[in-house]
Amino acid sequence: MKTRPDRHIRPLVxxxxxxxxxxxxxxxxxxxLWCLGIWSGILLIDVKKWFLPPRWLWLILVVIAFTxxxxxxxxxxxxDSGIGLLCxxxxxxxxxxxxxxxRMITLFLAYFMVIASLFFSSSLGMTVYLFVAVLVITGLLxxxxxxxxxLSPGLRLSIIIVAQAIPLALILFTVFPRIxxxxxxxxxxxxxxxxxxxxxxxxxxxxxxxxxxxxFRVSFDSKIPGSSELYWRGMVFQMFDGKGxxxxxxxxxxxxxxxxxSPVRYEVxxxxxxxxxxxxxxxxxxxxxGYDLMADYTLMAKEKIIAKKRYGFVSNMVHTxxxxxxxxxxxxxxxLKGNPLAQALARSLQGEKxxxxxxxxxxxxxxxxxxxxxSLDPPLLGKDPVDDFxxxxxxxxxxxxxxxxxFLMRAAGVPARIVSGYLGGEVNPYGNYVIVRQSQAHxxxxxxxxxxxxxxxxxxxxxxxxxxxxxxxxxxLGNMDQNLVDEGDGGFFKGLGKNVQLGWDALNFLWYxxxxxxxxxxxxxxxxxxxxxxxxxxxxxxxxxxATLLMGCLTALFYLGLSLKHRHKIDPVVKNYLIFLKKMxxxxxxxxxxxxxxxxxxxxxxxxxxxxxxxxxxTRLYIxxxxxxxxxxxxxxxxxxxxxxxxxx
Amino acid sequence: MDxxxxxxxxxxxxxxxxKKKQIRLALTCLFAGGHLxxxxxxxxxxxxxxxxxxxxxxLEFTRIQYTSDLLPADVLGAAVFEQHSSSFVFHPxxxxxxxxxxxxxxxxxxxxxxxxxxxxxxxxxTTEGQTRPLPKPFFVIATLNPIEQAGTxxxxxxxxxxxxLRISIGYxxxxxxxxLLRAGDTKDNLSVFPPMISSEEVTRIRENVKQVxxxxxxxxxxxxxxxxxxxxxxxxxxxxxxxGLAILRTARAWALLDGRAHxxxxxxxxxxxxxxxxxxxxxxxxxxxxxxxLLGLFREVPVP
Numbered sequence: 001m002k003t004r005p006d007r008h009i010r011p012l013v014x015x016x017x018x019x020x021x022x023x024x025x026x027x028x029x030x031x032x033l034w035c036l037g038i039w040s041g042i043l044l045i046d047v048k049k050w051f052l053p054p055r056w057l058w059l060i061l062v063v064i065a066f067t068x069x070x071x072x073x074x075x076x077x078x079x080d081s082g083i084g085l086l087c088x089x090x091x092x093x094x095x096x097x098x099x100x101x102x103r104m105i106t107l108f109l110a111y112f113m114v115i116a117s118l119f120f121s122s123s124l125g126m127t128v129y130l131f132v133a134v135l136v137i138t139g140l141l142x143x144x145x146x147x148x149x150x151l152s153p154g155l156r157l158s159i160i161i162v163a164q165a166i167p168l169a170l171i172l173f174t175v176f177p178r179i180x181x182x183x184x185x186x187x188x189x190x191x192x193x194x195x196x197x198x199x200x201x202x203x204x205x206x207x208x209x210x211x212x213x214x215x216f217r218v219s220f221d222s223k224i225p226g227s228s229e230l231y232w233r234g235m236v237f238q239m240f241d242g243k244g245x246x247x248x249x250x251x252x253x254x255x256x257x258x259x260x261x262s263p264v265r266y267e268v269x270x271x272x273x274x275x276x277x278x279x280x281x282x283x284x285x286x287x288x289x290g291y292d293l294m295a296d297y298t299l300m301a302k303e304k305i306i307a308k309k310r311y312g313f314v315s316n317m318v319h320t321x322x323x324x325x326x327x328x329x330x331x332x333x334x335x336l337k338g339n340p341l342a343q344a345l346a347r348s349l350q351g352e353k354x355x356x357x358x359x360x361x362x363x364x365x366x367x368x369x370x371x372x373x374x375s376l377d378p379p380l381l382g383k384d385p386v387d388d389f390x391x392x393x394x395x396x397x398x399x400x401x402x403x404x405x406x407f408l409m410r411a412a413g414v415p416a417r418i419v420s421g422y423l424g425g426e427v428n429p430y431g432n433y434v435i436v437r438q439s440q441a442h443x444x445x446x447x448x449x450x451x452x453x454x455x456x457x458x459x460x461x462x463x464x465x466x467x468x469x470x471x472x473x474x475x476x477l478g479n480m481d482q483n484l485v486d487e488g489d490g491g492f493f494k495g496l497g498k499n500v501q502l503g504w505d506a507l508n509f510l511w512y513x514x515x516x517x518x519x520x521x522x523x524x525x526x527x528x529x530x531x532x533x534x535x536x537x538x539x540x541x542x543x544x545x546x547a548t549l550l551m552g553c554l555t556a557l558f559y560l561g562l563s564l565k566h567r568h569k570i571d572p573v574v575k576n577y578l579i580f581l582k583k584m585x586x587x588x589x590x591x592x593x594x595x596x597x598x599x600x601x602x603x604x605x606x607x608x609x610x611x612x613x614x615x616x617x618x619t620r621l622y623i624x625x626x627x628x629x630x631x632x633x634x635x636x637x638x639x640x641x642x643x644x645x646x647x648x649x
Numbered sequence: 650m651d652x653x654x655x656x657x658x659x660x661x662x663x664x665x666x667x668k669k670k671q672i673r674l675a676l677t678c679l680f681a682g683g684h685l686x687x688x689x690x691x692x693x694x695x696x697x698x699x700x701x702x703x704x705x706x707x708l709e710f711t712r713i714q715y716t717s718d719l720l721p722a723d724v725l726g727a728a729v730f731e732q733h734s735s736s737f738v739f740h741p742x743x744x745x746x747x748x749x750x751x752x753x754x755x756x757x758x759x760x761x762x763x764x765x766x767x768x769x770x771x772x773x774x775t776t777e778g779q780t781r782p783l784p785k786p787f788f789v790i791a792t793l794n795p796i797e798q799a800g801t802x803x804x805x806x807x808x809x810x811x812x813x814l815r816i817s818i819g820y821x822x823x824x825x826x827x828x829l830l831r832a833g834d835t836k837d838n839l840s841v842f843p844p845m846i847s848s849e850e851v852t853r854i855r856e857n858v859k860q861v862x863x864x865x866x867x868x869x870x871x872x873x874x875x876x877x878x879x880x881x882x883x884x885x886x887x888x889x890x891x892x893g894l895a896i897l898r899t900a901r902a903w904a905l906l907d908g909r910a911h912x913x914x915x916x917x918x919x920x921x922x923x924x925x926x927x928x929x930x931x932x933x934x935x936x937x938x939x940x941x942x943l944l945g946l947f948r949e950v951p952v953p
Contacts (some may be wrong), residue, residue, distance in 0.1 A: 011747035596914030627864045628911035 019113030260316025667825025683813020
């Protein structure tokens with residue numbers, strides 16, 4: 001039997017397209033081409049009024065799609081293959097649409113495809129798209145059910161329906177038990193992750209210089225500290241192999257906290273970097289819950305961070321004397337061979353009266369006074385990189401300085417180590433939080449001093465300002481104000497673009513910290529604010545009951561409003577006519593229930609000839625408003641109300 | 650606003666004195682695209698009414714007198730063998746006209762009755778496997794003699810339902826009778842009637858009738874009326890949805906005849922007894938209600 005495409009095929013295909021759109025970037029190219037090809041085919045058949053291809057062809061396509069997806073999955077059937085299969089089957093769905101039930105199934109399939117995109121992304125942009133897609137698909141659902149309703153009234157109705165669902169969604173969002181971890185163990189889509197690496201060689205950090213990607217965002221509970229104080233501690237390098245630095249392979253957990261004062265509370269939203277380390281301000285003031293605080297005061301997650309991570313922390317901005325974590329032997333270890341000139345220089349710094357402080361000062365003043373340059377494009381270093389840098393090239397990036405400095409310290413017998421992380425950050429004026437980018441990666445040094453503990457020394461900051469290459473000031477030196485001035489100089493449009501970018505970033509930040517980051521803990525905190533505890537199952541049942549009650553009330557209110565609105569709609573005309581009838585009744589002229597307006601006007605006018613003009617005027621307008629379809633005419637209604645008001649029998 | 654078709658009513662009144670309401674109802678029925686049943690005795694002016702209407706509207710007119718020996722072929726036409734062409738040629742029956750007066754339809758056998766009634770419903774005739782459309786507009790005025798019942802076949806309810814309106818003309822009042830007697834037989838006047846509008850215009854007016862606005866309040870009124878006949882103990886069976894549509898259709902035409910583009914409760918009240926009179930029966934006796942009784946019953950439905 002030859003059949004034509006369903007008469008609603010166009011809105012249905014449009015709905016499926018809306019559903020597939022968010023997956024385009026995640027799907028293999030052939031699936032995209034397949035879906036678009038099949039859909040344009042069926043639309044062409046519809047436009048040209050051809051018949052649908054025979055059923056066996058459709059079955060063959062189903063088999064091909066299945067085989068192809070199994071072949072491309074290579075035995076690993078994950079969420080990607082699932083979505084691919086979903087899209088392939090959705091592409092063939094239009095062929096078998098016959099009745100209303102099929103149309104409904106297709107539309108719900110489109111909804112499902114839209115929702116499935118949450119597997120991969122919960123970003124604000126995607127959420128905005130989801131909203132739009134749900135609006136459009138609901139509009140198409142209305143169109144399929146009410147084909148005579150225009151496109152824009154249908155869309156308006158869809159907006160109203162979705163808007164009405166928002167309060168219920170908000171209640172469910174705040175109250176429904178939060179399931180920890182990602183849904184069904186589905187991972188967020190892996191992307192190419194950039195960030196600091198676990199080794200530090202001269203030049204290993206320079207590849208981050210031009211990287212404007214965001215490393216993490218921080219909001220502070222109090223005033224944001226100055227950018228030169230924002231040393232974001234990530235890793236500590238202890239092991240030197242003659243050229244570069246490595247992480248401690250067997251780090252110990254911290255047993256005590258470093259002493260300090262002037263604590264700040266802040267919250268970090270860390271972008272995934274596929275490593276365990278997290279970033280905290282120098283120096284931690286609390287033991288974290290759920291993470292490890294290491295003996296070198298770095299913070300480690302229990303597992304690799306593959307999705308955005310949100311954590312709150314407290315740090316002391318001022319380091320006071322004393323340090324419970326004593327240095328161990330590894331902090332003075334150097335290879336026996338290599339870098340002889342640097343070793344000699346270190347020995348020359350050791351004297352009778354030399355203290356760690358004088359050695360540190362000596363090296364810093366050497367960097368400041370001699371011809372040391374700060375450069376993003378330093379020359380390559382030779383076999384003895386420290387010697388080469390200190391006595392030959394004298395030009396480098398932060399890791400060159402940190403590395404050379406720590407080498408000299410250790411050679412002079414002062415325990416020292418390299419800390420890497422980020423320095424500074426850009427304050428987003430729209431959200432009052434700090435954006436830390438990959439380009440702000442930094443490395444600095446820490447030296448051990450008796451009775452004072454580990455002291456932070458930033459050798460890069462010792463370089464004389466005039467020897468810092470222009471345009472690179474913000475890099476590694478993290479001057480926020482400078483940063484903004486530099487970027488803002490690019491003319492009006494660049495400034496505007498920057499502002500739009502910052503505004504969008506602020507919205508995203510809000511989205512992640514308030515919506516995506518609404519975890520079970522935040523839910524507990526939030527509900528406790530209203531005096532609702534969440535410790536036992538009974539509490540949960542109580543809260544769910546409360547939510548059900550709340551939603552019931554909302555629904556009841558909605559219906560009440562609906563009926564009020566409905567009553568209001570027929571009110572003004574009928575109400576005023578009843579007023580008129582009441583006034584007539586007062587002078588003894590009653591309308592019989594079966595009397596139409598014209599008949600009544602006639603009988604009433606016969607009884608009171610003097611009122612004839614008034615009565616006929618009111619009746620004429622009443623008939624126009626109530627029976628001639630002019631009930632939307634505001635002027636007419638006003639005149640009618642006026643006439644009835646002024647009618648004094 | 651003036652009544653736009655009053656000149657037609659006036660002209661027809663020149664041959665049927667004092668029956669403006671009936672003329673208007675007949676015109677309403679024609680414009681609403683329905684068929685008219687006139688229940689009255691002979692000699693009241695049924696034929697004159699039909700003839701005068703068709704002449705004024707420029708429509709073709711035929712009359713069939715129904716008798717018990719009338720056959721369907723006598724109404725619809727038949728294929729006749731013609732010797733000179735040696736073939737059967739269809740000779741259209743009297744039904745191929747625009748206005749058909751079917752006189753005393755209850756005298757014919759049910760078979761012949763239904764031949765006409767089917768043609769009325771479908772506006773086409775099928776004989777010997779061939780379907781031929783009837784002219785447009787096609788308007789049937791059927792008459793029934795309510796007094797003489799001997800040798801008649803009463804129309805079943807389902808067939809009566811095909812007529813949009815049922816009216817009776819009734820005796821003229823004294824003044825009209827006087828005029829009639831003075832003027833003598835008016836049939837001769839008919840031949841000099843010039844058409845006042847064309848049949849194309851009739852088709853156009855039928856389209857206009859469909860455009861008459863019936864407000865929600867009015868639909869509610871019609872529904873209340875339908876509900877009333879279905880729930881009230883006065884009626885044997887309530888009105889069908891088709892009857893509801895008939896009420897609306899007739900009220901639209903009536904409003905148009907009154908020069909309005911929107912219906913009023915008064916329109917519905919005016920045509921209601923004529924639309925539902927042959928569709929409703931008393932619950933106890935299964936008789937039809939008289940006109941006045943029906944009017945009184947429907948007063949129980951308030952205008953919303």
